[in-house]
Amino acid sequence: xxxxxxxxxxxxxxxxxxxxxxxxxxxxxxxxxxxxxxxxxxxxxxxxxxxxxxxxxxxxxxxxxxxxxxxxxxxxxxxxxxxxxxxxxxxxxxxxxxxxxxxxxxxxxxxxxxxxxxxxxxxxxxxxxxxxxxxxxxxxxxxxxxxxxxxxxxxxxxxxxxxxxxxxxxxxxxxxxxxxxxxxxxxxxxxxxxxxxxxxxxxxxxxxxxxxxxxxxxxxxxxxxxxxxxxxxxxxxxxxxxxxxxxxxxxxxxxxxxxxxxxxxxxxxxxxxxxxxxxxxxxxxxxxxxxxxxxxxxxxxxxxxxxxxxxxxxxxxxxxxxxxxxxxxxxxxxxxxxxxxxxxxxxxxxxxxxxxxxxxxxxxxxxxxxxxxxxxxxxxxxxxxxxxxxxxxxxxxxxxxxxxxxxxxxxxxxxxxxxxxxxxxxxxxxxxxxxxxxxxxxxxxxxxxxxxxxxxxxxxxxxxxxxxxxxxxxxxxxxxxxxxxxxxxxxxxxxxxxxxxxxxxxxxxxxxxxxxxxxxxxxxxxxxxxxxxxxxxxxxxxxxxxxxxxxxxxxxxxxxxxxxxxxxxxxxxxxxxxxxxxxxxxxxxxxxxxxxxxxxxxxxxxxxxxxxxxxxxxxxxxxxxxxxxxxxxxxxxxxxxxxxxxxxxxxxxxxxxxxxxxxxxxxxxxxxxxxxxxxxxxxxxxxxxxxxxxxxxxxxxxxxxxxxxxxxxxxxxxxxxxxxxxxxxxxx
Numbered sequence: 001x002x003x004x005x006x007x008x009x010x011x012x013x014x015x016x017x018x019x020x021x022x023x024x025x026x027x028x029x030x031x032x033x034x035x036x037x038x039x040x041x042x043x044x045x046x047x048x049x050x051x052x053x054x055x056x057x058x059x060x061x062x063x064x065x066x067x068x069x070x071x072x073x074x075x076x077x078x079x080x081x082x083x084x085x086x087x088x089x090x091x092x093x094x095x096x097x098x099x100x101x102x103x104x105x106x107x108x109x110x111x112x113x114x115x116x117x118x119x120x121x122x123x124x125x126x127x128x129x130x131x132x133x134x135x136x137x138x139x140x141x142x143x144x145x146x147x148x149x150x151x152x153x154x155x156x157x158x159x160x161x162x163x164x165x166x167x168x169x170x171x172x173x174x175x176x177x178x179x180x181x182x183x184x185x186x187x188x189x190x191x192x193x194x195x196x197x198x199x200x201x202x203x204x205x206x207x208x209x210x211x212x213x214x215x216x217x218x219x220x221x222x223x224x225x226x227x228x229x230x231x232x233x234x235x236x237x238x239x240x241x242x243x244x245x246x247x248x249x250x251x252x253x254x255x256x257x258x259x260x261x262x263x264x265x266x267x268x269x270x271x272x273x274x275x276x277x278x279x280x281x282x283x284x285x286x287x288x289x290x291x292x293x294x295x296x297x298x299x300x301x302x303x304x305x306x307x308x309x310x311x312x313x314x315x316x317x318x319x320x321x322x323x324x325x326x327x328x329x330x331x332x333x334x335x336x337x338x339x340x341x342x343x344x345x346x347x348x349x350x351x352x353x354x355x356x357x358x359x360x361x362x363x364x365x366x367x368x369x370x371x372x373x374x375x376x377x378x379x380x381x382x383x384x385x386x387x388x389x390x391x392x393x394x395x396x397x398x399x400x401x402x403x404x405x406x407x408x409x410x411x412x413x414x415x416x417x418x419x420x421x422x423x424x425x426x427x428x429x430x431x432x433x434x435x436x437x438x439x440x441x442x443x444x445x446x447x448x449x450x451x452x453x454x455x456x457x458x459x460x461x462x463x464x465x466x467x468x469x470x471x472x473x474x475x476x477x478x479x480x481x482x483x484x485x486x487x488x489x490x491x492x493x494x495x496x497x498x499x500x501x502x503x504x505x506x507x508x509x510x511x512x513x514x515x516x517x518x519x520x521x522x523x524x525x526x527x528x529x530x531x532x533x534x535x536x537x538x539x540x541x542x543x544x545x546x547x548x549x550x551x552x553x554x555x556x557x558x559x560x561x562x563x564x565x566x567x568x569x570x571x572x573x574x575x576x577x578x579x580x581x582x583x584x585x586x587x588x589x590x591x592x593x594x595x596x597x598x599x600x601x602x603x604x605x606x607x608x609x610x611x612x613x614x615x616x617x618x619x620x621x622x623x624x625x626x627x628x629x630x631x632x633x634x635x636x637x638x639x640x641x642x643x644x645x646x647x648x649x650x651x652x653x654x655x656x657x658x659x660x661x662x663x664x665x666x667x668x669x670x671x672x673x674x675x676x677x678x679x680x681x682x683x684x685x686x687x688x689x690x691x692x693x694x695x696x697x698x699x700x701x702x703x704x705x706x707x708x709x710x711x712x713x714x715x716x717x718x719x720x721x722x723x724x725x726x727x728x729x730x731x732x
Contacts, residue, residue: 001099002080003073004043006063012043014080015073026073027066028103030136030143031058032111032126033197037078058109061150065107075099090216096132097208100139108136108145110153119162122153128166131196131205137163138173139208168192179209181270184233184305200225212236234305244367246309246335252327253312254375259294259461260430265420269299272418273404277368281405281417287575287592288378288509289462290422292408296373299406307404308369315391316376322351325396329354332361355396363400370403377409378512387519410513410575421575424459424592431459438468449478456482456593463594466493466506489601510598513574524567526554528576528591529603533615533648535640536596538580538588541565543618543641551614583637607648613656615645620659623666635670642666646679657686661701668704673712680705699728 003015003026038059042050050056059076066074081092100106112125122145127133137143143156156163156174164171169190173182187209196202200218203225207213212232217225234245273280284292300310311331313324326347333342341357362370374393381390393416397405407414412421425431429445431454436444444450457463470492471481484492493506518525531539544558557563568589571577580590591599604611619641624631642663649656664679680701687698706721 001075001095003075004059004063004080005073006067012059012063014040014043023102024073025071025104026075026102027062027069027071027105027107028074028100028136028140029058029062029076029107029109030100030127030133031076031109032130032133033078034111038076040079040082040084043079057148058111061109061146062107064150065105065144065146069105071104075103093204093216094207094213097135097139097211100136100208101141103140104142106136106140106143108133108143109148110145111148113148122159123162123166129194131191131194131202134167134169134191134194135205135208137167138169138179141176179211180274183303184210184230202226203229210236243336244308244364244370246331248304248310249331251312251331252314252324253297253300253373254293255297259291259298260425260433262291262295262298262422262425265295265422266299266302268420269295269406270303272420273371273406275404277402279401279403279405281407283407283409283414283417283419284422285409285412285414285419285575286422287460287595288410288513289460289506289594290424290575291461292422293375294461295422296375296406296408300371300373306369307371308367310370311372313372313374313396314376315374315393315396316378317389317391320376321391321396322354325351325355325358328358332358359396359398362398362403368402371406372403373406373408375408377407377414378411379516380409380411380414382411382413387516411573412575413573425461426459428454428459431457431464434461434464435468435471438465439471440468441471444478447478449482453478453482453485456485458593460592460594462506462509463493485597489597490605506594507598507602510576510595511602513576514603517570517574517576521567521570523554523557523563524570526552527558527567528571528599530611530615531591532596532599532604533612533645534619535644536593537590537640538582538637539590540583540586540588540637542586543622543638545618551610555614583633588637609650612645612649615641616649616656616663617659619645620662620666623662626669635666638666639670639672643675646675655686655690657683657690657701658697659683660686661697661704664701664704664708668708668711673708676708677705677712680708694728694731696729699725702728 001020001023002017003024004012005015006012034054036053037055038050038053042053055078059079062074062076066072077092077096082088108127110122110125110127112121112127137156145153145155145159147153153159160171160174163169163174167190170182173179173190179187187206190209191202191206194202194205196205198218199222200216200220202222204216206229210229210233212229212235214228214232220228269282269284272282284295286292300312304310309331311324311328313328314320315324329342329345329347332339339357339361341360342354345353345357347354361367362372374396377391377393379387379390381392393407393414405417407416412419425434428451432444432450435450435454435457436442453467454464457467467481467485471478476484481492490507514525514528517528527544530544534543541561541564544564558567568577572579572589576595577589577591580588582588582590619638622634622638624634628634646660646663660679660683664676664683667673667676667679684698684701684705687695687701691698702721703725706718706725709715709718709721
């Protein structure tokens with residue numbers, strides 16, 4: 001690399017060709033070429049005629065700016081490279097990105113007229129359309145923009161939004177994030193609408209963007225140049241070990257037609273899986289139907305060019321594993337028939353040998369750039385957990401410490417690698433996209449019923465896709481679907497098989513987890529079933545601690561806090577519950593609204609009046625008096641459970657008059673007078689029937705009802721009740 005320097009008499013000289021370890025601090029110019037540029041041979045002569053060239057203004061501008069920033073040396077491509085020397089030109093083009101990255105400052109000279117007038121003219125500058133300026137924008141840390149008059153317009157940080165919008169280069173790349181964090185296709189897209197004078201330069205200008213080098217062959221054409229570039233990129237990304245390259249195949253990989261990209265989770269997977277070749281493992285865990293499989297498939301679609309081979313294993317049971325390994329062996333043999341460990345094996349019969357042979361191939365020295373997804377690892381072999389046909393994933397992992405592994409599971413207990421808990425979609429817009437794609441119905445954004453359905457399904461991808469599939473199959477209104485969902489949940493969700501859930505439905509995907517919970521901790525299974533009679537959010541230990549002589553035997557265990565915590569822990573392990581941050585103390589837990597519907601319509605297909613009564617009593621027993629500390633906070637927590645439990649309880653032989661009276665007080669204190677009236681009336685009816693109209697407990701309810709009517713402005717009714725209560729209290 002040679003640099004320019006300017007003397008006191010405005011005479012310019014070039015340094016000798018400098019070694020990499022002897023380059024002084026320098027500035028660098030980025031510009032678009034015109035017809036009258038100062039070239040290398042000009043600078044080598046006396047500065048008479050070439051100072052009159054149009055291009056001299058840019059050279060002088062760069063020298064002036066460098067001097068202002070205390071830099072004695074600067075570099076301008078038009079006059080620092082001897083383009084007549086083919087070897088030097090090749091070296092320069094292959095080194096260009098490094099030279100721009102090494103500059104103290106990069107000055108962008110925008111030669112378009114009117115740029116100083118700012119926004120529209122700046123965004124429309126020719127500089128943004130040229131191929132070579134892409135690396136000149138990305139490589140340097142400091143990039144400053146100037147108009148042709150030398151007016152400072154801003155730098156790439158202050159103008160980031162405009163530069164990002166015009167170029168399509170994301171802010172992270174502009175700020176210096178390693179380019180290896182971006183996929184090959186993403187980096188190619190940045191140059192898609194740019195142009196170069198020579199067609200081959202569309203490939204050559206990307207050498208630094210991809211961090212590769214290759215000889216230049218002007219005249220080979222753009223297509224050949226780009227083909228060679230892709231080959232070099234493949235070698236760089238996957239290594240030079242072509243013996244391990246397997247063409248990408250979607251065989252075994254589930255389709256994700258309705259998936260909405262989870263950019264944050266995909267980026268986190270990318271960070272965790274970045275490696276020098278040593279083993280990296282990411283475990284995706286969460287509620288069934290939350291989108292773990294789709295997330296893994298989307299990661300593959302986005303980063304498949306980064307790997308030499310990609311395989312997908314279904315590890316739900318031994319039969320599925322055997323089929324998956326047979327498919328992998330077939331893929332390897334199709335392109336590498338000389339793999340000795342696989343030769344002569346019967347793909348349909350030699351299951352154990354196939355597993356060992358594939359593992360051996362994946363463990364070969366240099367075979368480090370593969371990715372394997374172990375999907376549906378929902379029945380793992382874990383210490384202290386006894387289930388039939390449990391799978392030990394370690395038997396199916398290659399022995400060598402190399403490659404990348406993604407595991408999808410409902411269980412958070414998998415003690416391997418880095419974990420990502422996949423949660424519901426946070427954005428209603430993303431949920432609406434899934435609903436729209438799956439249903440084939442457009443323009444749902446402003447549809448009030450669609451917005452309500454999205455809120456009810458609460459970011460659960462499988463529920464959204466299931467609803468969309470039903471709406472596509474049955475041409476009913478979304479309002480009707482909402483009604484069906486509330487009344488006949490199992491019928492509108494039960495028999496629709498979707499994409500990557502080809503072997504599961506919304507109901508069956510949770511039924512498997514429920515059976516495993518039953519086997520591991522029966523109390524947790526009972527608790528999940530009982531949850532249908534409470535609100536889905538904020539269950540805590542004290543709420544379920546109430547005792548009843550009519551309750552089932554398992555309910556006694558809930559009086560022990562350790563048993564309660566163990567049960568919640570198991571449900572959390574399977575992704576069925578989440579700790580809630582609604583209230584700090586005591587800790588509460590929530591389940592997803594769609595899962596709550598499943599507990600109501602499937603686990604409680606036959607409604608259990610005894611469990612409903614116990615739920616009402618549990619809530620009523622916790623209603624605080626106004627003298628208790630922070631009683632209003634407990635009232636707030638109890639209200640949703642009171643509404644839920646009372647909305648489903650039927651008249652029965654179980655006496656609930658005291659509970660209704662207590663819940664009437666709760667509703668009244670919180671200003672829900674209509675609900676309070678219903679509770680007091682139910683309490684009064686029960687007490688009159690069991691205790692008689694003159695009993696003091698009955699009269700207490702009469703009095704409270706009178707207070708309520710007074711608050712409602714029903715003064716005549718209130719007076720009658722006050723008089724009845726007074727008369728009753730005065731009787732001996």
